[in-house]
Amino acid sequence: MSPCLSGLFRTRDSAFSCTSSRIKFIKSRRNTRMDPQWEEPQILKGRIISLGPHTPENSPLQEHPHSHSKVVFKEVQTQNHPESWQLRKGISDVGEEVDYDEELYVASNVVIWSKGSRSQASAMYKAFTVDSPVLQAWKCGKGALRDSQTLSRHCLWVSGSEEIVEKCICILQNSCINVHSMEGKDYIAALPFQVANVWPTKYGLLFERSSSSHEVPPSPPREPLPTMFSMLHPLDEITPLVWKSGGVFGSSRVQYVADHTLRIVFLSADPSIVMTYDTVQSLHTVWALRRVKPEEQSLVLKFPEQGGTPQHMATSSSLTAHLRSLSKGDSPGGSPFQNYSSIHSQSRSSSSPNLQSRSPTISNMAALSRSHSPALGVHSFSGVQRFNFSSSAQSPRRPSVTHSPNSVSNDSFLVPETEPIVPELCIDHLWTETVPSMREKNSQASKVFISTDLCGQKFLCFLVESQLQLRCVKFQESNDKSQLIFGSVTNIPAKDASPVEVLLPEECPCHPAGASLIKHKELNGIDTLLVLEGSGNLVLYSGVVRVGKVFIPGLPAPSLTMSNPMPRPSTPLDSVSTPSKPLNKHLGPLEESVLLSPVPELRDSSKLHDSPYVEDCTFQQLGTFIQALRDPVHNRVTLELSNNTMVRISIPEIATSELVKRCLQGVKAILPKETAVQMLVKWYNAYNAPGGPSYHSEWNLFVTCLMNMMGYNTERLCWTRNLDFEGSLSPVIAPKKARPSEAGSDEDWEYLLSSDYHRNFESHPVAKALRLDPLEVSASKDDFSQSLSLDSSTLLFSHIPAIFFVLHLIYEELKLNSLMGEGLRSLVVLLVQLARDLKLEAYMDYYYRDYPALVKTSRQTCIIDQGFMLHPSFFSAEPPSIFQWLSSCLKGEGVQPYPYLPGICERSKLVVLSVALYILGDESAVLNEASHYLYKITSGRDALTPSWECLELGKHGINTALSFLGQRKQQMEQDDKRCSFKSSTSVSSLAEKLVLWMTSVGFTLRDLESLPFGVALPIRDAIYQCREQPASDWPEAVCLLIGRQDLSKQAWEGSLQKGKSSVGTVLSSDIPSAAESEEDEDGMNDMNEEVMSLIWSEDLRVQEVRRLLQSARPVRVNVVQMPEASDHEYIEEKENRLLQLCQRTMALPVGRGMFTLFSYHPVPTEQLPIPKLNLTGRAPPRNTTVDLNSGNIDVPPNMACWASFHNGVAAGLKIAPASQIDSAWIVYNKPKMAELANEYAGFLMALGLNGHLTKLATLNIHDYLTKGHEMTSIGLLLGVSAAKLGTMDMAITRLLSIHIPALLPPTSTELDVPHNVQVAAVVGIGLVYQGTAHRHTAEVLLAEIGRPPGPEMEYCTDRESYSLASGLALGMVCLGHGSNLIGMSDLNVPEQLYQYMVGGHRRFQAGMHREKHKSPSYQIKEGDTINVDVTCPGATLALAMIYLKTNNRSIADWLKAPDTMYLLDFVKPEFLLLRTLARCLILWDDILPNSKWVNSNVPQIIRENIISLHATELPSSEDLSLETLAQAHVYIIAGACLSLGFRFAGSENLAAFQCLYKYATDFLKCLSAPTASITGHYNLETCLSVLLLALAMVMAGSGNLKVLQLCRFMHKKTGGEMNYGFHLAHHMALGLLFLGGGRYSLSTSNSSIAALLCALYPHFPVHSTDNRYHLQALRHLYVLAAEPRLLTPVDVDSNTPCYALIEVTYKGTQWYGEATEELMAPTLLPELHLLKQSEGPPVLGIINRFKQGNDSSPTVTHRNSEARTFKPEAISAFTSDPALFSFADYFCKPTVNMGQKQEILDLFSSILYECVTQENPEMLPTYIAIDQEAGKAGNVRDLRAVADEAGAGILQLPEPPGEDEQESNPRAFYELRIPATGGDVSLHSYLSGQAPEKSQLSMLACFLIYHSVPTPGQLAAGGLEGSRNFSELLLKLRRLRVPVRALLRLAPLLLGNPQAMVL
Secondary structure: OOOOOOEEEEOOOOOOOOOOOOOOOOOOOOOOOOOOOOOOOOOOOOOOOOEOOOOOOOOOOOOOOOOOOEEEEOOOOOOOOOEEEEEEEEEOOOOOEEEEEEEEEEEOOEEEEEEEOOOOOOEEEEEEEOOOOOOEEEEEOOOOOOOHHHOOOOOOOEEOOEEOOOOEEEEEOOOEEEEEEOOOOEEEEEOOOOEEEEEEOOOOEEEEEOOOOOOOOOOOOOOOOOOEEEEOOOOOOOEEOEEEEEOHHHOEEEEEOOOOOEEEEEEEEOOEEEEEEEOOOOEEEEEEEEEOOHHHHHHHHHOOOOOOOHHHHHOOOOHHHHHHHOOOOOOOOOOOOOOOHHHHHHHHHHOOOOOOOOOOOHHHHOOHHHHOOOOOOEEOOOOOOOOOOOOOOOOOOOOOOOOOOOOOOOOHHHOHHHOOOOOOEEEEEEEEOOOOOOOOOOOOOOEEEEEEOOOOOEEEEEEEHHHOEEEEEEEEEOOOOOOEEEEEEEEEEOOEEEEEEEEOOOOOOOOOOOOOOOOOOOOOEEEEEEEEOOOOOEEEEEOOEEEEEEOOOOOOOOOOOOOOOOOOOOOOOOOOOOOOOOHHHHOOOOOOOOEEOOEOOOHHHOOOOOOOOOOOHHHHOOOOOEEEEEEEEOOEEEEEEOOOOEEEEEOOOOOOOHHHHHHHHHHHHHOOHHHHHHHHHHHHHHHOOOOOOOHHHHHHHHHHHHHHHHOOOOOOOHHHHHHHHHOOOOOOOOOOOOOOOOOOOHHHHHHHHOOHHHHHHHOOHHHHHOOOOOOOOOOOHHHHHOOEEOOOOOOOHHHHHHHHHHHHHHHHHHHOOHHHHHHHHHHHHHHHHHHHHOOOHHHHHHHHHHOHHHHHHOOOOEEOOHHHOOOOOOOOOOOOOHHHHHHHHHHOOOOOOEEEOOOOOHHHHHHHHHHHHHOOOOHHHHOOOHHHOEEEOOOHHHHHOOEEOOOOOHHHHHHHHHHHHHHOOOOOOOOHHHOOOOOOOOHHHHHHHHHHHHHHOOOOHHHHHHOOHHHHHHHHHHHHHHHHOOOOOOOHHHHHHOOOHHHHHHOOHHHOOOOOHHHHHHHOOOOOHHHHHHHOOOOOOOOOHHHHHHHOOOOOHHHHHHHHHOOOOOEEOOOOOOOOOOHHHHHHHHHHHHHHHHHHHHHHHHHHHHHOOOOEOOOOOOOOOOOOOOOOEEEOOOOEEEOHHHOOOOOOOOOOHHHHHHHHHHHHHOEOOOOOOOHHHHHHOOOOOHHHHHHHHHHHHHHHHOOOHHHOOHHHHHHHHHOOOHHHHHHHHHHHHHHOOOOOOHHHHHHHHOOOHHHOOOOOOOOOOOHHHHHHHHHHHHHHOOOOOOHHHHHHHHHHHOOOOOOEOOOOOOHHHHHHHHHHHHHHHOOOOOOOOOOOHHHOHHHHHHHHHHOOEOOOOOOOOOOHHHOOEOOOOOOOEOOHHHHHHHHHHHHHHHOOOOOOHHHHHHOOOOOOHHHHOOOOHHHHHHHHHHHHHHOHHHOOOOHHHHHHOOOHHHHHOOOOOOOOOOOOOOOOOHHHHHHHHHHHHHHHHHHHHHHOOOOOOHHHHHHHHHHHHHHHHHHHOOOHHHHOHHHHHHHHHHHHHHHHHHOOOOOOHHHHHHHHHHHHOOOOOOOHHHHHHHHHHHHHHOHHHHOEEEOOOHHHHHHHHHHOOOOOOOOOOOOOOOOHHHHHHHHHHEEEOEEOOEEOOOOEEOOEEEEEEEOOOOOOOOEEEEEEEOEEOOOHHHEEEEEOOOOOOOOOOOOOOOOOOOOOOOOOHHHHOOOHHHHHHOOOOHHHHHHHHHHOOOOOOOOOHHHHHHHHHHHHHHHHHOOOHHHHHHHHHHHHOOOOHHHHHHHHHHHHHHHOOOOOOOOOOOOOHHHHOHHHHHOOOOOHHHHHHHHHHHHOOOOOOHHHHHHHHHHHHHOOOOOHHHHHHOOOOOOOOHHHHHHHHHOOOOOHHHHHHHHHHHHOOHHHHOO
């Protein structure tokens, strides 16, 4: 067995990068076992530790998304320790890099995947044990599971045009490869040959075939086997790799890679390249790896094989010959195309002996079968018999016969065997290294990786150990990105090398407040090379530029004493441009001893001056040196030492300070690449020198370093010299001068005088009170007497203007982040120095206005020789100002494009484009046409021609954002105030575009909070507009940004967390603790308790319903033993009592199904729990068990079969329609025990009712039906029919027709279909054809209503249910069509139905089945007349459904109750109920909810002779049958009441409820009255049950307490006439009352009424197996009438339901006008078609809603007295935000001795009132800031923006409190007012160039900024000296855009004559 071979490890490769699909890690369920010899490494905090010689260490990880290093290494493996490992960055299940390292450890046949970090020890994540020793194991991100060719065939791996990629672990064994995906799929792919190496690619896996030493050289007519193969998916073929060679005259050929001297040494996925080594030529070659093009496939499959054709001669070099012709120039003969027939046996023997030949058709089936993970491996090859790819006749050179399976002949039976294997991947030649002068054997690269230097230039680096060389080849993409161009090779002497990253921590990419806004790709992770030289030194390189030596604390540096000084960094060999001076001169004074100190594992021990040397014995051994480098991850690498220990080190960061990082990025972006590399190298050396600076002085070090590189002498410059005192500077930059003595010097005193502390103390009131004289700082000679000149030979001298401009843009960018104020102050000092030295007066004045005190204190100037300067074209004389740009836009002035640096000034870009879109109304600004608002600054030569920048979003982001816009209507008309600034697009449309665009670029609320308030106001305004007018289709990110999280959560119903714990707590007082363990089994524990506790918060009615409907616990059998009864009689009595109680228990599941409707989302890996139907009892006082199976009493057979069916339906109906279940899960739930088959049948029906049965495979449906289980057939047929309601689906029609003899052809085989299954199939036909008026179906069903008994013994029992089912089905088919039954006039449907209803002679049986009925029934003799008892119910309801709501009086009159005693005797009383119901449903609009209307349905003869309910004695009459009249009366009343229930179903109509409740109580009284015997108890119970159902229909879902009390009263009645059917009705009523736990109600649509007629048919079964009159399974069709109508407000922050007041407006109807009602949600809404609109607070939880006028700005403009009298206590009516409560408490409540504070308190109260009433609380901080920041120079630009926005109509400023004249002009209140005294004096001093007084500086700066006062230079250039009056001055100053208000202040000073103000 070969030793462990090369593994692949890549840290930024497509295999390890974030993929498009988000795949959850699912732990595979498999047996795992650990190798007992393997122990986890320990990580000790704070120390470098030594690791055992064979134990890998999981290194710590810092999260970092952009790494570019790739490395291949030979794994160390010896005979004694056969183990290896790989480390890589951890990646979470969503593809993001996380803070841990992952390790894949291989030992023997075990692979262990573990994770560990610096904060915790390594922990095993998964372990894999395979059968044979593992040769290689690796982890892929994209490899092995990807296939874009199968778009049409299979969607598991591929979705749309995007490939779905799965992460997986691949394990190579001797004969197969195991693939374990993170989704839990396992594959085993057999290998048809011995594999030497496997390489993951971006497409799949690449295999290298092992070439055995005993392999016979090919004979002349044969070519060798291919040596490289690819496999794109574990279920795909292993296909040979091809390569494309160029030929003469542009021709090319494609041939297999078959050169056994080629070995792969490296493979990368990004870029997709392969590096090979030719063992004969000793040369490395780079190839591009790509997919084969279709034309190349056809070329390689169809090319003729005859040698000697011109085409062959032109391109005759084979792959081997081509490689060798690079040096020899000759090409051997022979075809490049291979024939493999001769080595069939060899291939078979090289693979596992038990592998069978794989069928060729598997390649076609591979994609089809990918949805099922194979249990066993599928073999990838059938030997090699399909490697002959000719398609024409046989090759003359192949001596084979026609029956050979390898030959390609036209015999049809051989065609499948010769299916060609189509190659998938191809390599193209890119580069080969030059032939060396001396041929070195064994110079194969031992390590290859791709590295990027500090400026993004890429190098392919390969280490040739035998030469001690690291060869670096520079490469780059061509302009069209289609190919890679390789440059020259640089050799670096190296014993070993490893790529590491210089880290930029990513905690705050651009601004700490919101890391989402800007994505940095420039400097986040920079590749460097760590090179181990032959002398033992560790040296860091960037690309090929040497950075410096690495010094490891505790490890003796071998060359510190003996080696030469470090050479200066060399220039890259192919520089784009060369500086004007030699490089060695550019390096300046930075090259004393360059040593880098790596950061050990933890930051706290990272610097030598912080901690002593690490005292560890491993380092103290003499002669210890570094042998090798391994396991590079991120910035960490492991050193292998000579004493067999390992040390993990981390390379230090390039910067940690946010400001320094930003400036480094900007300077790097603007400099030419080679200059930028040197600048970064110098900075890196300075920053990371041993004993370097601490964090707080990083900026000072950066300033010193940068100014040194620009040519400044920082020792002579006053302010930079003072920087030394703030922190210890590196000796590399500024060596400390030795102090002459400890007594100090004059410099110390001068430093103290110039310190901030001294300045603050001088202005302190104490100093003034003590009259201390200010001390003057004596200016030293160094500082001012002589000007300093810059050294023009330094690296960055010529780039000073460009660097200054970039730093200024960064300064503007930082202004847009309110959290970077400290950085601004630091940066402005540097900018002022550069501006002064460059003599940029405009910039100086600009900084003076921002920081007057800072600018004043620094006055030292340096002389710059401008002759050497490179002035970039983008440099502008006027300083770019983002606030000025914003102000110009708001004023409608023309604006110049704003300069910006891509990736650095992202906030500036965002603000500019937002303003362009929202203020200017230019929708093209955020498309690819933004050139007139922005221009991009680029580096190097490009800087001279700025390229216009379009938005770098990519098409996808914009199209996604704008796809929402295209679907939306404009919802608001244009705002008058903004018409001058907007185009024709409305404000709301622009706001919508802005918000969608900002979301698409990653802008979040955190970003908005850190924007200055002046800039953020337009964005807040747009957000406010969108919040008021949201769209339902916005993505979640948009809803979060506009503060409407409620919208994103309404999209799916089950967002509320199901609270299970609350059930137990509420029930604890009601249910004894012993029952708590059983409570979970009652089937009702998945209800949403949170919502139900809000709906019914005042009592325990929900718990009471659960108690009444539970059927899982034994029932209490309370029988008192009489003295005379024996024990045996007592036992019989208890069992008889239990039998009565079981009638009730068996009826409970139907009601429970209603209560728990759609309340549960099942777990796909678990079976659905079905609660037990418990038919046992417990007898007190000893709690003994009572059982019906004791044999003491007779128990009906199969008593519980239908109860079990209902139990299954109830369990299945819990499943919500939105649940994710599939066919496999449905089958998975099938019980193993036969006695549970009835429950499963009900479960299947339930799945049909909630729509899931459509997912059941046809094969499974067939399987269930052929079993012949009656219940399963019933459930399945009804289920699939309900799922296909009204679709006329042909497949389901055929399925149902098999079970209905009438729908089968006359000659068909007679099937023995059980009667109940026929009934179910007939109703199923009605459901599938509902509302279609299908003629043939209607004709058959019409005939089936009157189907006679027979022939012979058939159709003799339970005929009533079949006739009823046919009538119901006919009614459904023609539902609501009335007289408009097209094409059915010849059927005379209504007349036929009328005959069925009233009787008469049977008509001749039409249709093809008339022959059947000639044979009479042997059991029933009916004669020629219709048996009305059978046909009447079906015909009556069919008429009702056909003419439903048609108000057809002629048909309704047919259904009127007879009004003579003679006719009454002919009609069964219960048929009168059906007739009355049918008549009322037809006359739908006549139904009125009052007793008068109900009684109007009773015929006069009954009304006149009615017996009073309270009569004590019976009247006697000979003419009238009182019994008939009484029964007719109660049934007609019940029918009318039931129709009332249908009419007002789900409406909670109060009048209907009161009317029905009155009749229900009357019936209850009647039951106990003496006259009850006339009517009959059974009839009264039936009518009472109907009344109860009608009541429950009206109050469906409401949980009405009175109806609940009635139901509970009926629940307790178990004796006497109470049978199973009545219990069924009562508990159905209870279930309807709490339908879906209060979330559902009933609809009154035609379809719903049809379903309810089937479910609530008013004839109830006598016992639990009674299906004579009505099939019990139909009771569940109520589901089709249920609709979700509960409106639940959800608190967005806590995601819990809450209360909210809503307004509902009803449309006007003929019964009532338009009306508005207030409801407290959660509430059941009325049917939506009745509503005009409903309104509620957009942010739920705010109770009151305040109507707004037409003004939609964020604040109210006209306050009324409410704002004045607003009490802080009243805030609770508007909001529940604790922050606003606190604000009201602390800032709005008056206290004693308010004095001057009253005005501020009034203002705050006023602002708070507006913010909460306008539902805009986030504006509160902005308003406070506007008020508080007035007068502070730093925020004047914000206030200026606010004033401009107010002028532009973007917002209205809050009116100030007070009754003075300022109330009419709120802007005046917020104007900055310069004090009258001294203001003009300071302004005059400024304009005349003199220094104003210190006390006036801040106010002067405020005035200059706020009023846009021109600089003195601009005023001088304007020629204002000759102006004599104000009007002339006004004309001249118009060009400078000075506001008139400022001009009034300036005029006296400019004219020098106050009187000249007179116009």
